[in-house]
Amino acid sequence: MKVVAIGGSPRLQGHTNYLIDQALNELASRGVETEKIVLNEHKIGFCQAHLNCASFSECQQKDDACWILEKFRQADGVIIASPVYFGSISAQIKAFMDRSFFIYMHGKRPQAKCAGLIAVAGRGGAEETLKELRKFVRAPDIKVFTIAGYSGRPDADPKNQVELIKQAKDMGRQMADALLGEAVRT
């Protein structure tokens, strides 16, 4: 079993990345393989809207979106996490999800049985952003767990966000249960 996390924040020490790590650590402690991919660390071009992209065997843009999408598609569980920018998802997440059009056009749907969605705002808009993230998790029978978080001050330290950390660990536990079955719960 493998969970792939797609991180949409450029701030490696920020809340979004920290909460992803908490959830993944919990999954790993239960024997689930994990991988975090921070989109900002890779080259991901904007979708160029080749609307006939189903006629191409490979996306016409040769960048990192191709291999990341393949990992995203094959994962048993996915985490999609975004900071809230102007009341919505970050540009990194939007660019990546637009590129997922290619796999859908090839009838290659993501395999994930469960998803964790995380949105972190300073003061407002996390719930609205979760609704945006939900659009990228389309399988009808997928189990979805969510966190709408608020960091407060711009210089807030994510390590001090006790409630958010608890929610992220719970998310990891719930995803592990969904993947491995309730029997493994300790």
Ligand SMILES: Cc1cc2nc3c(=O)[nH]c(=O)nc-3n(C[C@H](O)[C@H](O)[C@H](O)COP(=O)(O)O)c2cc1C
């Ligand atoms: C470009 C930009 C736009 C932002 N827009 C909002 C916003 O609309 N609402 C809000 O509450 N916070 C906003 N923020 C603050 C971030 O959501 C907040 O700092 C959050 O903790 C970012 O996640 P991170 O800690 O993972 O970087 C914005 C920050 C940036 C850089």
